[in-house]
Amino acid sequence: xxxxxxxxxxxxxxxxxxxxxxxxxxxxxxxxxxxxxxxxxxxxxxxxxxxxxxxxxxxxxxxxxxxxxxxxxxxxxxxxxxxxxxxxxxxxxxxxxxxxxxxxxxxxxxxxxxxxxxxxxxxxxxxxxxxxxxxxxxxxxxx
Amino acid sequence: xxxxxxxxxxxxxxxxxxxxxxxxxxxxxxxxxxxxxxxxxxxxxxxxxxxxxxxxxxxxxxxxxxxxxxxxxxxxxxxxxxxxxxxxxxxxxxxxxxxxxxxxxxxxxxxxxxxxxxxxxxxxxxxxxxxxxxxxxxxxxxx
Amino acid sequence: xxxxxxxxxxxxxxxxxxxxxxxxxxxxxxxxxxxxxxxxxxxxxxxxxxxxxxxxxxxxxxxxxxxxxxxxxxxxxxxxxxxxxxxxxxxxxxxxxxxxxxxxxxxxxxxxxxxxxxxxxxxxxxxxxxxxxxxxxxxxxxx
Amino acid sequence: xxxxxxxxxxxxxxxxxxxxxxxxxxxxxxxxxxxxxxxxxxxxxxxxxxxxxxxxxxxxxxxxxxxxxxxxxxxxxxxxxxxxxxxxxxxxxxxxxxxxxxxxxxxxxxxxxxxxxxxxxxxxxxxxxxxxxxxxxxxxxxx
Numbered sequence: 194x195x196x197x198x199x200x201x202x203x204x205x206x207x208x209x210x211x212x213x214x215x216x217x218x219x220x221x222x223x224x225x226x227x228x229x230x231x232x233x234x235x236x237x238x239x240x241x242x243x244x245x246x247x248x249x250x251x252x253x254x255x256x257x258x259x260x261x262x263x264x265x266x267x268x269x270x271x272x273x274x275x276x277x278x279x280x281x282x283x284x285x286x287x288x289x290x291x292x293x294x295x296x297x298x299x300x301x302x303x304x305x306x307x308x309x310x311x312x313x314x315x316x317x318x319x320x321x322x323x324x325x326x327x328x329x330x331x332x333x334x335x336x
Numbered sequence: 337x338x339x340x341x342x343x344x345x346x347x348x349x350x351x352x353x354x355x356x357x358x359x360x361x362x363x364x365x366x367x368x369x370x371x372x373x374x375x376x377x378x379x380x381x382x383x384x385x386x387x388x389x390x391x392x393x394x395x396x397x398x399x400x401x402x403x404x405x406x407x408x409x410x411x412x413x414x415x416x417x418x419x420x421x422x423x424x425x426x427x428x429x430x431x432x433x434x435x436x437x438x439x440x441x442x443x444x445x446x447x448x449x450x451x452x453x454x455x456x457x458x459x460x461x462x463x464x465x466x467x468x469x470x471x472x473x474x475x476x477x478x479x
Numbered sequence: 480x481x482x483x484x485x486x487x488x489x490x491x492x493x494x495x496x497x498x499x500x501x502x503x504x505x506x507x508x509x510x511x512x513x514x515x516x517x518x519x520x521x522x523x524x525x526x527x528x529x530x531x532x533x534x535x536x537x538x539x540x541x542x543x544x545x546x547x548x549x550x551x552x553x554x555x556x557x558x559x560x561x562x563x564x565x566x567x568x569x570x571x572x573x574x575x576x577x578x579x580x581x582x583x584x585x586x587x588x589x590x591x592x593x594x595x596x597x598x599x600x601x602x603x604x605x606x607x608x609x610x611x612x613x614x615x616x617x618x619x620x621x622x
Numbered sequence: 623x624x625x626x627x628x629x630x631x632x633x634x635x636x637x638x639x640x641x642x643x644x645x646x647x648x649x650x651x652x653x654x655x656x657x658x659x660x661x662x663x664x665x666x667x668x669x670x671x672x673x674x675x676x677x678x679x680x681x682x683x684x685x686x687x688x689x690x691x692x693x694x695x696x697x698x699x700x701x702x703x704x705x706x707x708x709x710x711x712x713x714x715x716x717x718x719x720x721x722x723x724x725x726x727x728x729x730x731x732x733x734x735x736x737x738x739x740x741x742x743x744x745x746x747x748x749x750x751x752x753x754x755x756x757x758x759x760x761x762x763x764x765x
């Protein structure tokens with residue numbers, strides 16, 4: 194069973210558009226944020242260490258988001274991340290946002306590991322992989 | 337044959353991340369920008385007029401983007417918008433970004449027309465629709 | 480004695496520029512954020528309530544910031560807000576950011592209260608004022 | 623006599639806040655943008671070349687802005703940059719924004735030249751300086 198990784202974001206004035214609701218672009222910034230938080234808190238790999246010490250990065254391959262209901266100033270948005278598919282060199286996240294029981298958005302966000310030395314794709318090392326497994330929605334395929 | 341609507345964006349310092357390439361979130365801001373430009377210049381409907389005078393809006397239903405190659409500071413990104421599917425009350429845009437012949441991203445971005453009086457979906461009026469048709473990749477279905 | 484209002488912000492990837500340090504524009508977003516937090520948590524006036532129920536706003540008159548040292552990805556920035564001058568209808572904030580004992584920026588940020596009915600300046604009501612007083616660096620002048 | 627450097631920015635949906643006017647933080651992004659444009663078009667030094675080839679940078683020392691009138695969606699903001707003070711190693715810009723004859727903001731924005739090799743302040747070389755002089759409001763002092 195997947196254990197979702199969860200964070201909270203208070204919806205601020207700066208997130209909102211002239212309609213008084215979250216401008217959709219800011220949801221992508223929040224998606225970026227929870228992935229960064231997950232790497233730091235769940236995988237034990239803060240971005241600065243990942244980039245400078247391990248010399249690897251996780252560029253984004255694709256991302257898609259369905260916007261279900263508007264989100265308002267003052268809302269506390271609960272973000273939940275799990276892994277829909279853990280590949281050899283890639284991770285496809287399932288990220289959702291809700292306010293109370295009200296689902297606001299549902300995203301798929303795929304990143305792939307690259308070496309910052311060669312800029313080529315590389316397999317996720319076993320030590321990182323082990324820390325990612327608990328967040329997989331189902332058993333990883335193809336292994 | 338579709339006639340793409342095209343704009344240019346110079347990649348600035350503020351678009352770039354610590355890796356020196358465009359932060360993916362900023363591509364969504366550019367996608368939002370070309371849609372706004374298209375409504376103003378092609379459909380003849382600037383957002384302020386759309387919202388205040390026509391009392392309609394086009395909230396985003398879903399958006400997805402494939403990131404093909406990194407984009408760098410100083411690049412001139414050419415954005416091209418066409419309509420993949422023009423529904424009764426919705427528009428699904430096909431939006432691409434390239435630098436010279438180098439494709440950088442490819443997005444699908446779907447919006448749906450709503451009345452700002454009732455917040456309910458409404459059919460795109462014929463006068464607007466006529467101005468949208470030239471940007472359709474194929475003849476609109478279901479009409 | 481002033482009691483500063485304090486919040487923390489983790490410096491994320493999205494805050495940083497190609498030089499790997501916080502892009503100065505993002506410090507202004509953080510300044511905006513701590514003012515919003517202070518209105519909510521210290522004055523008891525969340526922005527949505529201020530705007531919709533009390534029908535008042537606090538537009539920005541001027542802001543200035545000295546950037547003392549660069550701030551890096553992964554830093555925990557401590558923000559501190561106090562009031563340098565509480566006028567009849569205006570508040571001049573003194574806002575500082577530091578990482579540990581290292582001061583990063585120092586800002587002055589002045590807002591003025593307006594009625595959202597008349598868009599004219601109005602005196603800060605006594606109930607709000609009483610909650611602001613503990614954050615004044617010195618006794619308010621001209622009262 | 624100063625010759626101001628001028629650019630235009632269309633005010634977009636993404637620049638505006640729930641009050642329907644430009645969120646002040648976005649004016650700082652525009653200030654950053656006109657400085658970048660001026661370095662490229664007037665001084666002949668695009669940022670990527672400045673950073674990678676000349677190995678110099680211009681970090682921001684301080685910035686201050688007075689917000690005179692709100693700016694709205696659909697406005698064409700004319701930005702004007704001149705140099706209030708050209709120091710040995712620093713430049714203090716005077717940057718204004720107006721819509722038609724209506725002044726919207728007035729900023730002072732000071733940057734200082736540093737070597738990216740030593741991270742120490744360095745004098746602006748004569749070749750760059752010569753291209754900056756036409757934008758000075760008055761004859762540079764202390765030379």
